[in-house]
Amino acid sequence: MLTGKKLFQTIIFSEILQGLKLTLKHMLKGNVITEQYPHEKPQLPDGWRGAIVHLRYDDGTEKCVGCALCEAACPSHCITVISAERPDLPQKRIAETYILDMTKCVFCGFCVQACPVNALASSKEYELATRDKRELVMTKDTMLTLGDKYFPVREKRPVYSDARMDLFEALKATGFPKAEKGHNS
Numbered sequence: 001m002l003t004g005k006k007l008f009q010t011i012i013f014s015e016i017l018q019g020l021k022l023t024l025k026h027m028l029k030g031n032v033i034t035e036q037y038p039h040e041k042p043q044l045p046d047g048w049r050g051a052i053v054h055l056r057y058d059d060g061t062e063k064c065v066g067c068a069l070c071e072a073a074c075p076s077h078c079i080t081v082i083s084a085e086r087p088d089l090p091q092k093r094i095a096e097t098y099i100l101d102m103t104k105c106v107f108c109g110f111c112v113q114a115c116p117v118n119a120l121a122s123s124k125e126y127e128l129a130t131r132d133k134r135e136l137v138m139t140k141d142t143m144l145t146l147g148d149k150y151f152p153v154r155e156k157r158p159v160y161s162d163a164r165m166d167l168f169e170a171l172k173a174t175g176f177p178k179a180e181k182g183h184n185s
């Protein structure tokens with residue numbers, strides 16, 4: 001049951017008045033901290049997890065090797081990877097198709113952690129509002145463009161083993177050995 005004092009406070013909306021009093025106190029002191037977004041952009045911390053992007057090496061080649069570990073790690077099932085062999089580097093693979101559906105992404109960063117070659121990163125891209133949610137289904141090219149924008153300093157590309165490449169080139173020139181008939185039968 002409400003006491004007389006409590007009833008009076010309820011009638012005059014005392015909690016709202018207390019809130020207004022606090023707001024006025026800070027306004028008069030000049031402590032206005034409201035950010036005037038979108039005219040002023042907020043300063044985001046370094047650990048901010050915005051849109052996931054793809055990264056490149058210093059020579060411009062993409063880091064992704066199409067292993068699909070990010071797809072396996074994603075709790076929202078929003079990544080699809082279809083991999084293929086690189087035509088210029090046999091035995092090396094790339095993500096021929098890479099799709100990330102941002103409408104399902106929860107920005108947990110698990111995909112970034114799972115990637116064995118650090119091909120993914122959380123960017124500071126947060127202005128993702130759109131009227132057409134199909135624009136939030138990102139392809140690898142879109143993600144690479146965002147990666148170029150937010151991570152202009154790139155890691156040096158590792159040197160691949162030349163011995164295997166030399167052997168491949170030699171076999172390509174002379175013809176690959178054919179499997180013996182009945183060998184696997």
Ligand code: SF4
Binds near residue numbers: 100105110111112
């Ligand atoms: S941040 Fe999380 S939810 Fe978003 S794609 Fe990566 S693993 Fe999936």
Ligand code: SF4
Binds near residue numbers: 068070114
């Ligand atoms: S982004 Fe990383 S984890 Fe995902 S397919 Fe590419 S290399 Fe594999």
